[in-house]
Amino acid sequence: MTPASSPAPGSRRPSAAELSNAASSFMLRMSVIDCETDAALDKTRDRHGRIVHPGAAEAARAHRDKAAVEAYRTHLAPHAEALLDVARLVLDQLPPARHLAGWQAVLDGLAASTAEIRRVLDRPADPGSTDERAQHATLWPHLAAWADHGYIASNLADQRDGGQHQKSPLTDEERQMWTEMAAAAQRRGELELTESWYAADGQPITLAYLVENGDSTVVALRGDLGVPGWQVIGHYTHEYEAGKDLPAPIPPGVLRPNLSRHNRPAPAPEMSLQDLLRDVVEGRSAGDASNALLGAVQRGYAAGPMLRLQELVETSGKFASALETVQGQQIAARLSALGRQIEFLTREVQEAAEDLGATVAVLPPHRTPVLRVRPRPAVDTSPPVPPPLAGTPARHR
Numbered sequence: 438m439t440p441a442s443s444p445a446p447g448s449r450r451p452s453a454a455e456l457s458n459a460a461s462s463f464m465l466r467m468s469v470i471d472c473e474t475d476a477a478l479d480k481t482r483d484r485h486g487r488i489v490h491p492g493a494a495e496a497a498r499a500h501r502d503k504a505a506v507e508a509y510r511t512h513l514a515p516h517a518e519a520l521l522d523v524a525r526l527v528l529d530q531l532p533p534a535r536h537l538a539g540w541q542a543v544l545d546g547l548a549a550s551t552a553e554i555r556r557v558l559d560r561p562a563d564p565g566s567t568d569e570r571a572q573h574a575t576l577w578p579h580l581a582a583w584a585d586h587g588y589i590a591s592n593l594a595d596q597r598d599g600g601q602h603q604k605s606p607l608t609d610e611e612r613q614m615w616t617e618m619a620a621a622a623q624r625r626g627e628l629e630l631t632e633s634w635y636a637a638d639g640q641p642i643t644l645a646y647l648v649e650n651g652d653s654t655v656v657a658l659r660g661d662l663g664v665p666g667w668q669v670i671g672h673y674t675h676e677y678e679a680g681k682d683l684p685a686p687i688p689p690g691v692l693r694p695n696l697s698r699h700n701r702p703a704p705a706p707e708m709s710l711q712d713l714l715r716d717v718v719e720g721r722s723a724g725d726a727s728n729a730l731l732g733a734v735q736r737g738y739a740a741g742p743m744l745r746l747q748e749l750v751e752t753s754g755k756f757a758s759a760l761e762t763v764q765g766q767q768i769a770a771r772l773s774a775l776g777r778q779i780e781f782l783t784r785e786v787q788e789a790a791e792d793l794g795a796t797v798a799v800l801p802p803h804r805t806p807v808l809r810v811r812p813r814p815a816v817d818t819s820p821p822v823p824p825p826l827a828g829t830p831a832r833h834r
Contacts (some may be wrong), residue, residue: 453597456520460583460591463512467505467584471699474501485706485739502573505580509554513583517551524593531601534639536690540593543586550579581699592688600685601637607670615669619656622647630662631676634686642670642686644679655679663763692756706739708732713742727794734787743783751776 451459477497481490488494524544531537557576562568607615622628627648635641643658655676660667673679716729735741740748754772757765 451516451519453523453594456516456523457591457594459512459516460520460587460594463508464584464587464591466508466512467580467699470501470504470508471584473504474498484712485708486704487706488703499570499573502570502577505584506558506573506576509576509580509583510558513587514554514558517547517554517583520590520594521548521551523597524590527593527597531596532638534637536639536687539694540589543589547583547586547590550582554579578700581697584699585697588688596637596685596687601687603670603684604682605671607672612668612670615656615672616667618649619645619647619658619669622649623662635689636684637687638684642683644676647672657683661762690759692752692759707745708739708741710742722799723793723796727790730786730790730793734783734790743779743786747776747779747783750779 474497478494481488481494483489521544528540554576557572562572619628629646631644633641633643640659645656645658647654647656655673656669657671657679658667659670671682713729713732717726720726733741733743736744750772754769758769
């Protein structure tokens with residue numbers, strides 16, 4: 438083990454907050470590296486997203502890998518194992534919930550990545566050599582795993598001091614009274630939702646402004662507001678007071694668990710709507726406009742904008758459904774219907790485009806372009822005499 442990967446014997450053990458801050462610093466640095474790499478890779482692509490400078494793209498990724506290793510050495514290497522130990526300890530103390538098994542799997546994966554990173558860093562290659570670049574490329578998936586999922590270990594460490602419990606719960610009578618008041622305000626349309634999160638026990642908590650007789654009070658609600666059974670668990674003067682009393686939020690879930698912000702697939706080439714519109718405006722024949730329309734409805738790998746719009750709407754519908762709330766299910770149904778309408782519209786556009794191309798027509802010649810730059814007079818010619826001002830008679834000799 439390298440000296441940077443473990444604290445010195447007899448040294449002070451870092452606090453849970455220090456361990457969490459180390460992970461946060463690494464993730465922040467990885468976000469910066471990711472943005473810089475995206476900017477560098479953008480310069481290697483043409484306007485449709487195709488890599489046209491593969492050598493520069495490879496150099497950008499090598500620079501990314503090296504910077505990520507340096508960030509790990511600086512911020513996380515001295516604390517990774519201690520952070521995982523604290524996270525596991527807190528996880529074992531949490532009340533049963535659906536997300537705990539997934540969190541345990543994340544911690545196990547981070548532990549495996551930490552061991553692999555340590556194994557490689559304990560056998561460093563010569564600086565600047567091909568072997569070092571290969572080592573950095575091998576480490577990148579493990580560093581990206583920490584950058585993508587380290588927030589779970591960090592959040593667990595933050596909960597070590599008991600942040601998963603409400604500090605001043607209401608009595609049963611107070612809870613019932615405030616719940617009836619909030620339900621009445623909801624029926625009047627005077628319950629304004631402002632923020633939502635999940636507590637460590639897997640229950641949703643929502644902050645809202647309860648308006649009654651012109652006065653506004655911050656209330657905390659537990660449960661799905663779309664179905665009976667939700668309750669008010671606290672009332673506060675302002676949101677800051679609520680944040681100090683209520684259970685701390687845990688990280689929200691993801692729509693697709695196998696995706697990574699730091700290992701995104703290469704974007705598929707695509708034609709923008711602006712390019713397609715320009716092709717129509719600058720076109721001369723029906724085939725030009727037809728091809729632009731067909732580009733908008735093209736299917737497959739390089740799908741057109743209309744297919745991308747349909748995919749966006751349908752994926753957003755899946756997101757709304759994954760919220761697992763009554764309102765989310767209703768919105769998911771609306772988006773699903775809109776996706777079917779876009780699919781119908783796509784077929785109609787494709788048929789119209791094919792019919793337009795079959796006309797084999799061109800624009801008539803009387804649609805003459807307008808010259809936007811007037812020719813300048815010759816140098817040896819006199820400027821034209823300006824016309825007389827309106828209402829002023831011309832002078833005669």
